[in-house]
Amino acid sequence: MSNLLEGKTALILGVANRWSLAFAIAQAFRREKAELILTYQGERQRLNVEDLSKELGATLAPCDVTQDDEIGKLVHELRTSGRRLDSVVHSVAFANRDDLSRPFSETSRSGFLLAHEVSAYSLVAVARAAAPLMTEGGSILTLSYLGAVRVIPNYNVMGVAKAALEASVRYLASDLGPSNIRVNAISAGPVKTASARGIRDFSTVLDEVSRRAPLRRNTEPSEVADAAVFLASDLARGVTGNVLYVDSGFQIMGM
Numbered sequence: 001m002s003n004l005l006e007g008k009t010a011l012i013l014g015v016a017n018r019w020s021l022a023f024a025i026a027q028a029f030r031r032e033k034a035e036l037i038l039t040y041q042g043e044r045q046r047l048n049v050e051d052l053s054k055e056l057g058a059t060l061a062p063c064d065v066t067q068d069d070e071i072g073k074l075v076h077e078l079r080t081s082g083r084r085l086d087s088v089v090h091s092v093a094f095a096n097r098d099d100l101s102r103p104f105s106e107t108s109r110s111g112f113l114l115a116h117e118v119s120a121y122s123l124v125a126v127a128r129a130a131a132p133l134m135t136e137g138g139s140i141l142t143l144s145y146l147g148a149v150r151v152i153p154n155y156n157v158m159g160v161a162k163a164a165l166e167a168s169v170r171y172l173a174s175d176l177g178p179s180n181i182r183v184n185a186i187s188a189g190p191v192k193t194a195s196a197r198g199i200r201d202f203s204t205v206l207d208e209v210s211r212r213a214p215l216r217r218n219t220e221p222s223e224v225a226d227a228a229v230f231l232a233s234d235l236a237r238g239v240t241g242n243v244l245y246v247d248s249g250f251q252i253m254g255m
């Protein structure tokens with residue numbers, strides 16, 4: 001490719017391991033010459049992510065997105081080190097495993113709130129904290145899924161949280177547009193990752209996509225990553241408030 005992100009600094013939340021969509025995005029951003037800051041949720045993940053961040057020449061910092069003080073500390077450290085941010089990738093989601101296997105109507109109040117806090121509100125909190133560092137404008141990107149707009153078996157409360165996430169993209173795009181900060185989502189086709197393994201019968205979803213999607217195959221993490229490069233780059237300077245499907249075209253199919 002062609003150094004599309006040269007001179008830009010990207011903060012990437014959600015690299016847990018080599019299979020994370022955020023890792024594929026980080027690799028593609030690095031290929032395009034972005035400077036990277038990766039975050040990890042807690043000590044449990046630090047060692048794993050440390051190796052990956054070394055591989056990418058990235059800076060590493062802790063950030064549990066449910067903790068305002070951790071988001072604040074991260075941004076404070078970036079500001080005091082004189083870092084400007086050009087891009088934020090929010091690739092974070094969580095729901096209780098129980099809520100991804102029983103009927104949606106049985107979702108508990110606490111499970112509903114937890115899924116929304118981690119998977120949707122965190123985008124708002126991170127965007128608010130990061131925006132003042134985006135002094136030359138920038139791009140904020142999150143990851144969504146078709147379950148936001150269609151019923152996907154067992155996706156349940158996560159689908160409702162993704163609907164809130166996609167609506168948040170539009171409201172944030174409206175708020176931050178005057179500062180030339182663009183906010184978009186990629187709705188990725190299903191990919192086998194640690195999070196996806198928490199969804200019951202996930203392999204059936206993969207089979208269905210490979211049989212019915214116009215491209216007759218599943219989504220590769222690198223396809224999501226290349227779309228993320230586009231959205232973070234100046235090529236997408238006129239694009240904000242959008243949900244871009246990178247899913248082999250599956251979402252257009254009726255029967």
Ligand code: NAP
Pocket residue numbers: 013014015016017019020021022040041042045063064065066090091092093094118143144145146187188189190191192193194195196
């Ligand atoms: P993943 O590798 O498991 O990534 C999910 C990330 O969220 C992990 O790094 C996880 O960290 C992090 N996370 C969870 N709770 C957090 C918290 N409180 N604070 C900070 N980080 C937290 O799975 P993935 O599939 O790449 O998921 C990335 C994004 O893509 C998610 O938004 C997911 O919904 C979306 N997506 C995935 C697919 C798919 O089929 N895989 C399709 C469409 C969209 P820990 O591991 O430390 O908990």
